[in-house]
Amino acid sequence: MSEPLSDIRLVVAISSRALFDLAESHRVFENQGIEAYHAYQVAHEGDVLEPGVAFVLVKKLLALNERLGERGQVDVILLSRNSSDTGLRVFNSIHHYGLDIARAAFTSGESPYRYVSAFGAHLFLSVDPSDVRQALMAGCAAATIWASPPFANTRNDEQLRIAFDGDAVLFSDESERIFRRDGLAAFNANEVAAAREPLSDGPFKGFLLALQRIQSIFPAEESPLRTALITARGAPSHERVIRTLRAWDIRIDEALFLSGLGKGRFLKAFDADIFFDDQETHCQDASTLVATGHVPLGVANPSPGPERAEMAKCFRV
Structure with a gap:
């Protein structure tokens, strides 16, 4: 009690x-x-x-x-x-x-x-x-x-598999804002220049850390949890993500850098139990295949000015 x-x-x-x-x-x-x-x-x-x-x-x-x-x-x-x-x-x-x-x-x-x-x-x-x-x-x-059809679990074990988008989910949306404002070339140039500068915290960093603490109890090959980063980023913007996770001392079991490819079929291949993304288009693609959680935060989810500003401040380091 x-x-x-x-x-x-x-x-x-x-x-x-x-x-x-x-x-x-x-x-x-x-x-x-x-x-x-x-x-x-x-x-x-x-x-x-x-x-x-x-x-x-x-x-x-x-x-x-x-x-x-x-x-x-x-x-x-x-x-x-x-x-x-x-x-x-x-x-x-x-x-x-x-x-x-x-x-x-x-x-x-x-x-x-x-x-x-x-x-x-x-x-x-x-x-x-x-x-x-x-x-x-x-x-x-x-x-x-998001409401979705029942999914057939192709695995016979009880391992829990959780997949995350990167920007505005695990990380802040600071780089995504550059992409939307100035385009892909400017985004890549910024990420290459800041490759050794860790990205700021996103809303799901704390949750991922909690999962990491459970994973740390078990040998990697026996863990009841498996995580994946499934991001639309590709080279050369991958390095900053990898170095950020290293700076956080967080292990991601699988990292998929898709360079703009749709995420649905990769989530199915990973056999995710749930996927978190900030963009509705990605959620729509994923929700037909896996349980999907939309994170209504960041530049992809406009809201009234004061509310949006307050939401952004919650996860800044």
Whole structure:
């Protein structure tokens, strides 16, 4: 009951609509209002919800605890706009599937983003873009999970595979801004000139570091986690990325420099369980093949001036 949050190695917060398929009850809410929604959820609280887009990811995250034992722990936190009353159906479904989720926040319609930091979460996943943006503004790694078809897992093991874009995800968007303003030649010239200058932190650096701490417990060939950087960068802009990761003392298991090629087929080849990218076009390509988290941050995601400036400041070193 009194386990300190600081002892937990990896904390992931997830919304109920990302964990389970709540499309039907959400339609009741949108078409008939909160009272009809409340009545519907109470009437169906014994009906088990179908898995949502992030369900497999959560199962694999929780399965890491069997491998970690006393050496560390992965904690998944449920954050929901439901009330505790309407959220009972969600907890009943969690129990049905045997998911070891004990912590939750039910906010009765308010955005739950403010509890991301309170729980010490390294990552927040939601289907609500506004909640994700607020979490990013608060300095937390966050992504909007895009609805997608069920995916066939071609692997027979429980290894969790996570893929990241680079600019505006692991790194800041400082170089991406040069590319959009001045073009590819100027971008490459800047990256060559700054090859030995590490890129500034992006929103997902902390999450990647938390994954790295788990990986460090295991020999590389026995790790239950595998990571990949899948970026549109190519030579000669690759060197700055490699040197940045080296300066951060972060190991990336696989790095794909695609020089503008589409990412979808490479994500499928990597067998990613989830992919994070800041650009909607890349997310659209990927989401037909793997679970995808859109990171609405940086120059590729314009927002009102003050909000955009505050979001950018959250991850600058």
